[in-house]
Amino acid sequence: xxxxxxxxxxxxxxxxxxLRNYIIDTWRRVSLRNGFEEYDAPIxxxxxxxxxxxxxxxxxxxxxxxxxxxRNIAMRPELTPSLARMVGAKINAxxxxxxxxxxxxxxxAERPQRGRLREFFQWNIDIVGEESxxxxxxxxxxxxxxxxxxxxxxADIQIHIGLRPAVSAMLTQYGVAEExxxxxxxxxxxxxxxxxxxxxxxxxDLGLSAEQIxxxxxxxxxxxxxxxxxxxxxEGIDEHAENLQRLWDILTTMGVADYIRFDFHxxxxxxxxxxxxxxxxxxxxxxxxxxxxYDNLLQLVGGPAAGAxxxxxxxxxxxxxxxxxxxxxxxxxxxxLDIFVIDAGxxxxxxxxxxxxxxxxxxxxxxxxxxxxxxxxxLKEANRRGARSVVLIEQADLDAPDSLSIKTFATGSQTSxxxxxxxxxxx
Amino acid sequence: xxxxxxxxxxxxxxxxxxLRNYIIDTWRRVSLRNGFEEYDAPIxxxxxxxxxxxxxxxxxxxxxxxxxxxRNIAMRPELTPSLARMVGAKINAxxxxxxxxxxxxxxxAERPQRGRLREFFQWNIDIVGEESxxxxxxxxxxxxxxxxxxxxxxADIQIHIGLRPAVSAMLTQYGVAEExxxxxxxxxxxxxxxxxxxxxxxxxDLGLSAEQIxxxxxxxxxxxxxxxxxxxxxEGIDEHAENLQRLWDILTTMGVADYIRFDFHxxxxxxxxxxxxxxxxxxxxxxxxxxxxYDNLLQLVGGPAAGAxxxxxxxxxxxxxxxxxxxxxxxxxxxxLDIFVIDAGxxxxxxxxxxxxxxxxxxxxxxxxxxxxxxxxxLKEANRRGARSVVLIEQADLDAPDSLSIKTFATGSQTSxxxxxxxxxxx
Numbered sequence: 001x002x003x004x005x006x007x008x009x010x011x012x013x014x015x016x017x018x019l020r021n022y023i024i025d026t027w028r029r030v031s032l033r034n035g036f037e038e039y040d041a042p043i044x045x046x047x048x049x050x051x052x053x054x055x056x057x058x059x060x061x062x063x064x065x066x067x068x069x070x071r072n073i074a075m076r077p078e079l080t081p082s083l084a085r086m087v088g089a090k091i092n093a094x095x096x097x098x099x100x101x102x103x104x105x106x107x108x109a110e111r112p113q114r115g116r117l118r119e120f121f122q123w124n125i126d127i128v129g130e131e132s133x134x135x136x137x138x139x140x141x142x143x144x145x146x147x148x149x150x151x152x153x154x155a156d157i158q159i160h161i162g163l164r165p166a167v168s169a170m171l172t173q174y175g176v177a178e179e180x181x182x183x184x185x186x187x188x189x190x191x192x193x194x195x196x197x198x199x200x201x202x203x204x205d206l207g208l209s210a211e212q213i214x215x216x217x218x219x220x221x222x223x224x225x226x227x228x229x230x231x232x233x234x235e236g237i238d239e240h241a242e243n244l245q246r247l248w249d250i251l252t253t254m255g256v257a258d259y260i261r262f263d264f265h266x267x268x269x270x271x272x273x274x275x276x277x278x279x280x281x282x283x284x285x286x287x288x289x290x291x292x293x294y295d296n297l298l299q300l301v302g303g304p305a306a307g308a309x310x311x312x313x314x315x316x317x318x319x320x321x322x323x324x325x326x327x328x329x330x331x332x333x334x335x336x337l338d339i340f341v342i343d344a345g346x347x348x349x350x351x352x353x354x355x356x357x358x359x360x361x362x363x364x365x366x367x368x369x370x371x372x373x374x375x376x377x378x379l380k381e382a383n384r385r386g387a388r389s390v391v392l393i394e395q396a397d398l399d400a401p402d403s404l405s406i407k408t409f410a411t412g413s414q415t416s417x418x419x420x421x422x423x424x425x426x427x
Numbered sequence: 428x429x430x431x432x433x434x435x436x437x438x439x440x441x442x443x444x445x446l447r448n449y450i451i452d453t454w455r456r457v458s459l460r461n462g463f464e465e466y467d468a469p470i471x472x473x474x475x476x477x478x479x480x481x482x483x484x485x486x487x488x489x490x491x492x493x494x495x496x497x498r499n500i501a502m503r504p505e506l507t508p509s510l511a512r513m514v515g516a517k518i519n520a521x522x523x524x525x526x527x528x529x530x531x532x533x534x535x536a537e538r539p540q541r542g543r544l545r546e547f548f549q550w551n552i553d554i555v556g557e558e559s560x561x562x563x564x565x566x567x568x569x570x571x572x573x574x575x576x577x578x579x580x581x582a583d584i585q586i587h588i589g590l591r592p593a594v595s596a597m598l599t600q601y602g603v604a605e606e607x608x609x610x611x612x613x614x615x616x617x618x619x620x621x622x623x624x625x626x627x628x629x630x631x632d633l634g635l636s637a638e639q640i641x642x643x644x645x646x647x648x649x650x651x652x653x654x655x656x657x658x659x660x661x662e663g664i665d666e667h668a669e670n671l672q673r674l675w676d677i678l679t680t681m682g683v684a685d686y687i688r689f690d691f692h693x694x695x696x697x698x699x700x701x702x703x704x705x706x707x708x709x710x711x712x713x714x715x716x717x718x719x720x721y722d723n724l725l726q727l728v729g730g731p732a733a734g735a736x737x738x739x740x741x742x743x744x745x746x747x748x749x750x751x752x753x754x755x756x757x758x759x760x761x762x763x764l765d766i767f768v769i770d771a772g773x774x775x776x777x778x779x780x781x782x783x784x785x786x787x788x789x790x791x792x793x794x795x796x797x798x799x800x801x802x803x804x805x806l807k808e809a810n811r812r813g814a815r816s817v818v819l820i821e822q823a824d825l826d827a828p829d830s831l832s833i834k835t836f837a838t839g840s841q842t843s844x845x846x847x848x849x850x851x852x853x854x
Contacts, residue, residue, distance in 0.1 A: 002729025003476050003512045006500065009469030011513050014527070017465045033787050035794030035812070037762050038444045042436030042546050043470070043532065044490075049430050063471075063500075065492035067536070073433065073490075075502075085430045086438050095811060097797055100441070105470065105532065109494070119469050134797045145787060253777050254784035302429030335464050350680050357681035360460050360572060367462030370524055370561045384522060385462070 008112030009119045018332045020121070023315050023322075024103050027123040030149055031101035034142040036125060039100045041082030043107070047072035049081045053272070053300060063109050063118075075107040078312070079124050080294070081301060087128050088303020096129030096306075099138075115286070115317045125291075126310030128298070133243040136276045136293055136309045137250040143280060143289055143311060144256040150318075151327045154258040157288060161247070161278040162266030163231075163240055164292070170234045170264075174215045180206045185267050188220065192265050192285065220264050227262035240275075247276065268292055278311070282321050289313035338364040340382035344375050344392040344405070351403075352393045355419065362426065383409070391422065435539030436546045445759045447548070450577075450742050450749075451530050454550040457576055458528035461569040463552060466527045468509030470534070474499035476508045480699070480727060490536050490545075502534040505739070506551050507721070508728060514555050515730020523556030523733075526565075542713070542744045552718075553737030555725070560670040563703045563720055563736045564677040570707060570716055570738060571683040577745075578754045581685040584715060588705040589693030590671055591719070596664045597691075601642045607633040612694050618647065619692050619712065647691050654689035667702075674703065695719055705738070709748050716740035765791040767809035771802050771819040771832070778830075779820045782846065789853065810836070818849065 005011050012020055031038065050058050064074040076082060079102055087098060102124045112118060125142050127135040140159060147157055167188065168181065176184045187202040196217075203213045222230050228248065231241035244262065251257050268277040268290060275293030282288055291311020298306045322328050339359055343352045352368055359366040367385060369378045375392065382390045388409060395403040398419035406422060407414045417425070432438050439447055458465065477485050491501040503509060506529055514525060529551045539545060552569050554562040567586060574584055594615065595608065603611045614629040623644075630640045649657050655675065658668035671689065678684045695704045695717060702720030709715055718738020725733045749755050766786055770779045779795055786793040794812060796805045802819065809817045815836060822830040825846035833849060834841045844852070 002479075003473060004516075005469055005512075006471050006473060006498070009471055011469070011509075011516075012467040013513065013517070014464040014466050017467060020467075021465065029790075033765075033790060033792045035764060035792065037441040038448065039441050040439040040444060040447075042432055042438070044433050044436055044534070044546060046430060046433060052429075063492065063494070065490065067490070071433070082438075085432075086440065089431075089438075090440070099794075107471070119471060130797050132797060138797075141784070148788075250780060253780045255781070255788075256784070337462060338460075353677060353680045354682070357568070357683070361575075361682075363456075363460060365460045365462065367526075370557050370559060370565075 006118070008110075008117045010117065014335060015333070018335075019319060019328065020315065022329065022332055023318060024121060026146065026149055027101075027103055027313075030142060030146045031123075031125065034138070034145060036099045036101040036142070038102060039083075039086070040102050040104060041076070041079060041086060043076055043105065044073050045076055045082055045085075047074040049085060049301065050074055050077065053081050053084075053297065061109055063107050076104065077106055077108045079104045079106070079122070080126070080297065080310070080312075083124070083126055083128070084297045084301045084303060084308075087306070088298050088301060091129075091298075091304050091306065094129075097135060098126075098128040100128070101125050115320060117316055121315040123289075123313040123315075124310060126308060128308045129306050130309075131295070131307035133246050133276070134250065135307070137247050137254075139291065139310055140247070140260065140278065141251060141254055141256060143313070144251075144259045146313075147259065147280070148256075150322060152321070152325070156321075156325055157259070157280055157282045159260045159278050159280045159289075160263035160266045161244075161260055161276060162262070162264050162268075163244055164267060164273050164275065164277055165240050166231055166234060166237050166244075167264050167267060169237045170219050171216065173234055174219075175208055175212045176206060176216075188265060189267050189269075191220065222264075224261035224263060227264065243276070272297070275309070280313070286317055286321070288318050288321060334386045336365070336386035336388070337367055337382075338388055339366045340378075340385060340387035340390045341366060341368045342375060342378040342382065342390055342392045343368065343372060344378075345394045345396065347396045348393040351396050351398055351419075355391065355393065355398075358423065364426070433545070435537075435544045437544065441762060442760070445762075446746060446755065447742065449756065449759055450745060451548060453573065453576055454528075454530055454740075457569060457573045458550075458552065461565070461572060463526045463528040463569070465529060466510075466513070467529050467531060468503070468506060468513060470503055470532065471500050472503055472509055472512075474501040476512060476728065477501055477504065480508050480511075480724065488536055490534050503531065504533055504535045506531045506533070506549070507553070507724065507737070507739075510551070510553055510555075511724045511728045511730060511735075514733070515725050515728060518556075518725075518731050518733065521556075524562060525553075525555040527555070528552050542747060544743055548742040550716075550740040550742075551737065552739075553735060555735045556733050557736075558722070558734035560673050560703070561677065562734070563670075564674050564681075566718065566737055567674070567687065567705065568678060568681055568683060570718075570740070571678075571686045573740075574686065574707070575683075577749060579709075579748070579752070583748075583752055584686070584707055584709045586687045586705050586707045586716075587690035587693045588671075588674070588687055588703060589689070589691050589695075589719075590658075590667055590702070591694055591700050591704055592667050592702060593658055593661060593664050593671075594691050594694055597646050597661045598643065600661055601646075602635055602639045603633060603643075615647065615692060616694050616696075649691075651688035651690060654691065670703070699724070702736070707740070713744060713748070715745050715748060761813045763792070763813035763815070764794055764809075765815055766793045767805075767812060767814035767817045768793060768795045769802060769805040769809065769817055769819045770795065770799060771805075772821045772823065774823045775820040778823050778825055778846075782818065782820065782825075785850070791853070 047064050062074050062077040067073050125139050171184050191199050273292040274295045277292030279287045280289040293309040295307045341352050341356050356368050369381050390407045392405040402416040405416050474491050489501050489504040494500050552566050598611050618626050700719040701722045704719030706714045707716040720736040722734050768779050768783050783795050796808050817834045819832040829843040831849050832843050
């Protein structure tokens, strides 16, 4: 072929499309049953909407162009800034809490690699206008409800929950200066992926003593089940500690605590998050989802103050994980039809078309062969198309006793009847 | 607000999103029941994929940019070139006929106006690898099946069907020179929208006599029901005339002929279409859908020869029409939930959370209030959220005889029971 798809983009042939639809339909179903309403924003936004949140560097990581009016237009790399813009514009008209979900198609100008593409889909769950930890719990519950729905167990995946303000207070208490805070967070973010000595060097460079580093390491590496007790050793974070306890209690009451663990290594970037932060991690530290509380974003884009919390989950890493774990439904492999109608007699072509029309009008997925081939060939086509049953039109006189034969592929059974008997058998 | 949506794009707040989902879900359901499989292509394609089909002018009408590798990347203004690329790349692996549908998001760099936006959705129905008129009939039937599904009647909308090769032969027979053919098609395309004199002037400029123009006008304006007979007066198009008759017969047999009429004014652009062409027109000549046979496209993008036919329908004009005609379902106005659970007793907060979890696990759309407000306020929230029924948790002891009250909004009925009675009542 003269033309090929651009690297980092995907052609969705029907088989791949079924996988995409399976993921997106499941995201939607789980969102709706957890009381979230769907929204979306344009793919094209003003570039400055993204730079105001993420800094000028973001412009290098997204696709943008100048339109004929001289405006800098970006293809959205994430949905949250648009959410903040939309909610900000109608904050007084929207009853709170705002529980919204979306499944945006997103674009990033990055070098394509396994799990990272230039075009992908992302599930977004957000609650705006509710400051209490209940909102965070509700988002995490919804994330777990999805994991259960796609048959990922607590052994496959765990949600690691951190607490940014506690880590910040801990670093201060153990001697990290305010101006070194950003670098310290960066070091903590890297800690699980680098050797202990490398982490120590990074912290020593920030002017910390061996003892201070030891205190920090002990705090960070504490077992999940002791995390809440340990918060008592840090000053000024009682409210945060209570929140974390309440989060645990809610998720325990709702029966999903086996999917979560506390892990203070989760800090997720620098300035954006203001409270609980979390990542759903599969083996190999692969993040399938990530999110947390971000109470300042609305004001950043010019809106009012309003608490906000939520997460995103991309389709690419999730698809790879479900495939690896053998959790993809078998019926994604082939197409499906309810009924395939076969032209099996003399002069039955017209009767076949009439029946096809009638069945489709009743909402049944129904098809027939364009070729007037032999019955064997038409049966083969029915099979390839995934038809659950076939109707063979044997006589043009549809009121004759054996005008049709119904063959069900699953049972192998075959019965003859008139067309009206057949239609009433469908209910 | 500091930031606004770019002109010609849409913010999909939940109410608008419900309309978008209603349209897209109906497109999907109708496609599937007519035996089409869903596919999609990337939004980003090489610019040349579009210029090879539509000429260099198209570059002015779409959004494009140069990526860091120096490639000219376009945001797709239509899906068909990508379809041709994808089918071309796998033509030997794909069993024919290829019956595919898609609901792409498309982008056009045009001045926004009513019915024309820069970002929109389009339903695409295509059959590739089948030369017979049955494939065209199948596409048109599917289009009509959708119109019926959204309650647009033959009085609201008619599919005007033309035949490009017949019009071309007619023009030759009545004296239009080969080199004037493109301009003649352009004039015919405009004819229904301009005064008779303006059309006559355009044709006179092509060197035609008053008699020749009269012949052409008579042919073009012939009543729909005489269209097929009239084809007999044009030489060398017997096969095309038979096809049009067969198309009529199939759609009549399938019970949808009241939606179609033959109309030779429909020529749809210049070089692309090779056979039957059609537009679904509502009052005021507004085209809701358009398509036809395009047998040369695959070769144009470097693929093999293969017959192809299909149509596209945009969401914007359709949405306006459905709204004007009052055909939008009433339930798009408000959100909906199956059950809203209300914390109505002392110490019932935990029991409420447990029940919410249980109901969601059973697949019910279920929510509760973050505020521990009075029952009246919680009922109000349930109502605003569109809950079909509410469960009031009255006792923390869920096995007590009147631990729950169930109130159904539609009937106004209220009953008390235990939690296990309630759960088994759900089936």
